[in-house]
Amino acid sequence: AAPGSFRALNCESVKHWVAARPALQQRLGPADSVESWQVKEVGDGNINFVFIVEGPSGALCVKQALPYVRCVGESWPLTQDRVRIEAAVLAEEAAWCPSHVPAVYLYDKDMALIVMRYLAPPFLILRRGLIAGAIYPRLAEHLATFLAGTLFHTSLIKLNSSEFRKKVAQYENDEMCRLTEQVIFTEPYFTAKNNRWTSPQLDPDVAELQADVAARVAACELKSLFCSKPQALLHGDLHTGSIMVTDAETSVIDPEFAFYGPMAFDVGKILANLLLAYFASDGHEKTPGEREGQRGWLLSCVIDTWTGFSSSFVRLWSEHGAQGDLYPGVLTGPDAPGGADALAACQASFMRQLFHETVQFMGAFIIRRLVGIAHVADMDSISDLDLRATCERRALRFGRRLLVEGAKGELSSIQGLVEVVALLRATSN
Amino acid sequence: AAPGSFRALNCESVKHWVAARPALQQRLGPADSVESWQVKEVGDGNINFVFIVEGPSGALCVKQALPYVRCVGESWPLTQDRVRIEAAVLAEEAAWCPSHVPAVYLYDKDMALIVMRYLAPPFLILRRGLIAGAIYPRLAEHLATFLAGTLFHTSLIKLNSSEFRKKVAQYENDEMCRLTEQVIFTEPYFTAKNNRWTSPQLDPDVAELQADVAARVAACELKSLFCSKPQALLHGDLHTGSIMVTDAETSVIDPEFAFYGPMAFDVGKILANLLLAYFASDGHEKTPGEREGQRGWLLSCVIDTWTGFSSSFVRLWSEHGAQGDLYPGVLTGPDAPGGADALAACQASFMRQLFHETVQFMGAFIIRRLVGIAHVADMDSISDLDLRATCERRALRFGRRLLVEGAKGELSSIQGLVEVVALLRATSN
Ligand SMILES: Nc1ncnc2c1ncn2[C@@H]1O[C@H](COP(=O)(O)OP(=O)(O)O)[C@@H](O)[C@H]1O
Ligand SMILES: Nc1ncnc2c1ncn2[C@@H]1O[C@H](COP(=O)(O)OP(=O)(O)O)[C@@H](O)[C@H]1O
Ligand SMILES: [Mg+2]
Ligand SMILES: [Mg+2]
Ligand SMILES: [Mg+2]
Ligand SMILES: [Mg+2]
Ligand SMILES: [Mg+2]
Numbered sequence: 001a002a003p004g005s006f007r008a009l010n011c012e013s014v015k016h017w018v019a020a021r022p023a024l025q026q027r028l029g030p031a032d033s034v035e036s037w038q039v040k041e042v043g044d045g046n047i048n049f050v051f052i053v054e055g056p057s058g059a060l061c062v063k064q065a066l067p068y069v070r071c072v073g074e075s076w077p078l079t080q081d082r083v084r085i086e087a088a089v090l091a092e093e094a095a096w097c098p099s100h101v102p103a104v105y106l107y108d109k110d111m112a113l114i115v116m117r118y119l120a121p122p123f124l125i126l127r128r129g130l131i132a133g134a135i136y137p138r139l140a141e142h143l144a145t146f147l148a149g150t151l152f153h154t155s156l157i158k159l160n161s162s163e164f165r166k167k168v169a170q171y172e173n174d175e176m177c178r179l180t181e182q183v184i185f186t187e188p189y190f191t192a193k194n195n196r197w198t199s200p201q202l203d204p205d206v207a208e209l210q211a212d213v214a215a216r217v218a219a220c221e222l223k224s225l226f227c228s229k230p231q232a233l234l235h236g237d238l239h240t241g242s243i244m245v246t247d248a249e250t251s252v253i254d255p256e257f258a259f260y261g262p263m264a265f266d267v268g269k270i271l272a273n274l275l276l277a278y279f280a281s282d283g284h285e286k287t288p289g290e291r292e293g294q295r296g297w298l299l300s301c302v303i304d305t306w307t308g309f310s311s312s313f314v315r316l317w318s319e320h321g322a323q324g325d326l327y328p329g330v331l332t333g334p335d336a337p338g339g340a341d342a343l344a345a346c347q348a349s350f351m352r353q354l355f356h357e358t359v360q361f362m363g364a365f366i367i368r369r370l371v372g373i374a375h376v377a378d379m380d381s382i383s384d385l386d387l388r389a390t391c392e393r394r395a396l397r398f399g400r401r402l403l404v405e406g407a408k409g410e411l412s413s414i415q416g417l418v419e420v421v422a423l424l425r426a427t428s429n
Numbered sequence: 430a431a432p433g434s435f436r437a438l439n440c441e442s443v444k445h446w447v448a449a450r451p452a453l454q455q456r457l458g459p460a461d462s463v464e465s466w467q468v469k470e471v472g473d474g475n476i477n478f479v480f481i482v483e484g485p486s487g488a489l490c491v492k493q494a495l496p497y498v499r500c501v502g503e504s505w506p507l508t509q510d511r512v513r514i515e516a517a518v519l520a521e522e523a524a525w526c527p528s529h530v531p532a533v534y535l536y537d538k539d540m541a542l543i544v545m546r547y548l549a550p551p552f553l554i555l556r557r558g559l560i561a562g563a564i565y566p567r568l569a570e571h572l573a574t575f576l577a578g579t580l581f582h583t584s585l586i587k588l589n590s591s592e593f594r595k596k597v598a599q600y601e602n603d604e605m606c607r608l609t610e611q612v613i614f615t616e617p618y619f620t621a622k623n624n625r626w627t628s629p630q631l632d633p634d635v636a637e638l639q640a641d642v643a644a645r646v647a648a649c650e651l652k653s654l655f656c657s658k659p660q661a662l663l664h665g666d667l668h669t670g671s672i673m674v675t676d677a678e679t680s681v682i683d684p685e686f687a688f689y690g691p692m693a694f695d696v697g698k699i700l701a702n703l704l705l706a707y708f709a710s711d712g713h714e715k716t717p718g719e720r721e722g723q724r725g726w727l728l729s730c731v732i733d734t735w736t737g738f739s740s741s742f743v744r745l746w747s748e749h750g751a752q753g754d755l756y757p758g759v760l761t762g763p764d765a766p767g768g769a770d771a772l773a774a775c776q777a778s779f780m781r782q783l784f785h786e787t788v789q790f791m792g793a794f795i796i797r798r799l800v801g802i803a804h805v806a807d808m809d810s811i812s813d814l815d816l817r818a819t820c821e822r823r824a825l826r827f828g829r830r831l832l833v834e835g836a837k838g839e840l841s842s843i844q845g846l847v848e849v850v851a852l853l854r855a856t857s858n
Contacts, residue, residue: 161610161656165603174594181590181754190759213767216760217774224755227590230657325610326653330619331645338642345646 005110006080011039014051014062017111024105024115028055044125046071046374047078047256052118059120060105064113065256079175080112082256087114088170089255092233096149100142100252119244119251127240130277131284131378133294140301142250143243143270144308151263152316154233156326164325168230173259176236177227180257184368185223189216194373201389205396206371214404215367222364222403225357230260238266239273239365239376264354267309268361272399274302275362275421276369276378279395282425283382295425299418306358306414314347356407359417363403370396390429398424434539435509440468443480443491446540453534453544457484473554475500475803476507476685481547488549489534493542494685508604509541511685516543517599518684521662525578529571529681548673548680556669559706560713560807562723569730571679572672572699573737580692581745583662585755593754597659602688605665606656609686613797614652618645623802630818634825635800643833644796651793651832654786659689667695668702668794668805693783696738697790701828703731704791704850705798705807708824711854712811724854728847735787735843743776785836788846792832799825819858827853 009017018024019034028037033056043050043063047070051062065083069076087107094101102117129136156164187194190210197206209215235242236257244251278298281291321343322329330336332343369376370392379395382388398421402411410416438446447453448463457466462485472479472492476499480491494512498505516536523530531546558565585593616623619639626635638644664671665686673680707727710720750772751758759765761772798805799821808824811817827850831840839845 156653156656161607162603164656165601165606169598169601172594172598174591177594178590186757186760190765192759211766213771213774216765216767216771217778220756220760220775221778224585227585227593227755228659230659326656327649328615330621331615331649336619336645337640338645342642342645345642346649349646349650 006112008066009049009051009062009064009111009113011041011051014064015039015053018053018060018062018115021106024060027058027060027105028053029057043070054118059118061102061116061118062113063116064111066112078179082173082176083107083112083114084109085171085173085176085258086254086256089233089235089258090114090116092154093146093150093235093252093255096153097146100146100250102251102253119253122246123244123249123251124246125241126243126245127273127277127377129245130240130274130294130298131280131381133281133284133291135294135297136245136247136250136301137297138248139245139250140304140308143305144312146250146252147267147270147305147309148312148316150235151232151266152313152320154260155231155263156324157317157321158324160323161325167233168260171233171259173236173257176257177259177261180236181223181226183373184364185219185226188364188368188372189219195371196373196375197371198385198389198392201386202370202392202396205393209367209371209396209400212400212404215400218360218403218406219364222357222360225262226265229262232260232263234258234261234263234266236261236266238269240270240277240378241273241376243270262357262361264357264361267306267354268358269365271302271305271358272362272365272369273376274298274305275398276366276376276395278302278421279391279398279425280376280378280382283379283384283387283391299422302421303414303418306355310351310355314351317347318343352407355414359402359405359407359411363399363401366395366399367403370399394424394428397428435541437495438478438480438491438493438540438542440470440480443493444468444482447482447489447491447544450535453489456487456489456534457482458486472499483547488547490531490545490547491542492545493540495541507608511602511605512536512541512543513538514600514602514605514687515683515685518662518664518687519543519545521583522575522579522664522681522684525582526575529575529679531680531682548682551675552673552678552680553675554670555672555674556702556706556806558674559669559723559727560709560810562710562713562720564723564726565674565676565679565730566726567677568674568679569733569737572734573741575679575681576696576699576734576738577741577745579664580661580695581742581749583689584660584692585753586746586750587753589752590754596662597689600662600688602665602686605686606688606690609665610652610655612802613793614648614655617793617797617801618648624800625802625804626800627814627818627821630815631800631821631825634822638796638800638825638829641829641833644829647789647832647835648793651786651789654691655694658691661689661692663687663690663692663695665690665695667698669699669706669807670702670805672699691786691790693786693790696735696783697787698794700731700734700787701791701794701798702805703727703734704827705795705805705824707731707850708820708827708854709805709807709811712808712813712816712820728851732843732847735784739780739784743780746776747772781836784843788831788834788836788840792828792830795824795828796832799828823854823857826857 015037037055039051039053041051049064053060065080067080068074069078090101090104104116106115235255242254281295285291321327322333327346333339379392410420444466466484468480468482470480478493482489494509496509497503498507519530519533533545535544664684671683710724714720750756751762756775762768808821839849
């Protein structure tokens, strides 16, 4: 499309737009089949429009960004530059873990859209599968691969500092970052009018959170990391609603919030969302204990994602880190005196710090989904409000503890953290 | 000048270049006085050319960057974009502490030059004054003002995050940063061919440093902060050779290495260079104890610079921080519940971390000036090599301790740190 030629597509016009592009049209069917193509708009996210176009030979997914936030409307404008970021990041991620991102067929800047592989059923948004009670045996392994690959290969451990700075600049994503700063790190900690929570049940809990000086200080420090720690190219919105799964496959979508930030942001966000599913599970039981199996799996998934990520990341570092500028071979390679010791010491120190930040970010992500503007369907779909509030209160207490303490004491290992979760669920109301 | 019209000036051509620009010419004298103007090239730095042009009515300083490193030659190319950075930073600094930077009269992009106020004698490069044994009673106060003003006002504590990200991008200074990464954080820690030291006297000390795994790990972590902690607009090269002084005035020149980095880099660099002067002072005594007075002053200058900086910075934060995005008024302002406590807690935590990083950076700066490519005249001008080596060895030991320990134990306050310095000088050879 020509510059300035943006127009919002709908279920009818998207068909003709696709049909006019032979490379796309051929994926769906012969030119004379266009009238028979089926289109549905499935965008259940809050921000963009997503069309599935199906023809006799196949199907496509078309994601288009309007210049505002979908669920709010024109009163909340939002840069369409986010589509440039999303297309570039999908390509970057595909370079490091092609089996965990949808293939992109076309990016059209002026139309602010991306055409990509349709992840057809049985692919399902992970959050919906979790709410339905499902278990995904390979999820932890896939998440670990995705996290380690995307975070390692875009970091200064792998890159030289010129390449690194170019990428940091390329992925500047000001408006999307501002949104995150506001809704995750600022609003939950004061009486912002966007906030909501299960009321009146959680009123005292929210008041207590917002009076908690230590929580506020920690939130500010996390915001500082978010804004001032360009460490790797993050997905930026890696919750269970940005992941599509089958029993065998895992595909990460929707990286429009991507930017260079602290690795712990991505790692912590997915772990926090798995724990939100855990805390919500009591609210979905038709008979008590029905979801005990899923809960056990969710907790091991949290452990396995962290440990799998951590060991993959360190392995990539040992294999490729010497070429990067942060821990160059001359200092930590096998030929440096004590090089192996230095490498091991750098890795241990790095992973310790990363885990600490991950724990704190997890706390912030749990909190914002309970008292901030955007909640999770895991909790919102619990119709008994007292039961929902009980689930949410446990999560909120746990979130506060993570945020304030970080990886200290019982929380200094992922196993310890998970034990605290289980105990808290079993013993608190 | 027109694009592509760069030419290197010399003592003759600079006169005519200035004379052809009426606003500049008028500062020096009437048009018919040009033939009588005197020019000297005074660039004693390693990188650029600096001309002083004097006429009957006044004088000017013209600093020009060639597309390579002056002291090496065309074999070490270096971007002339550094002049854009220098001009922009001088203007930015002037906004926050006009009495501590030379006024800029003109920046010419194509000629890669800056015309600025000539800091005429008695202005002297601080390093030279220190080598000569001088004391500058107002130096600490001025350095504190400069550091607090420039670092606070360019930080996310003061700015909103969009403004902040724009500035981070504007001041990207890739080539200059790479130089720093190489010569400060990498080469001193292995057998790089650029390294030099007082040999054979320091051979065992250098071998020990380069076998020290903890020092190497710490150097890597500082490099990580340098590359991945955009916290404020740094001067980037704030040693005693970038500061011109009189008894009453202090002017900071030469910010061509400026970029968004960790505040501790600037603070630590100037403190480290003051301590290098301290450790060198024994080498300049004609009679033992002659410089005891200067030494006492140097140590109080280190203390007063840190404490003055720290209290000014916190004061600016309390006054202007509510408008910035990092610790916004809604979270830490007087109207937030417990807002004053939250502000105090954020400030204490921030300053504690900043001091820790400052101590570690000081260590790295001391080390690189003793074993890396670029040394300091404070030490180099000690002609008795055994005496020089003794001074350098003390500094090197101290630097290693700072680098590895950071602000722990005795080093957890600036007073404690200074006591360690004095004891080390008095008791070690
Ligand atoms: N490639 C795809 N294949 C199948 N469904 C998709 C695909 N991309 C998005 N969707 C569906 O569209 C929804 C919204 O997509 P998403 O990229 O998350 O948009 P938003 O940015 O608005 O959150 C997803 O939850 C999913 O149901
Ligand atoms: N404005 C000035 N007034 C007087 N002398 C100056 C001025 N700027 C630079 N000089 C002199 O020139 C020398 C080199 O300048 P500097 O900016 O440090 O260049 P470099 O980038 O090459 O280190 C300084 O050490 C100082 O002696
Ligand atoms: Mg989405
Ligand atoms: Mg989210
Ligand atoms: Mg999205
Ligand atoms: Mg200089
Ligand atoms: Mg210079």
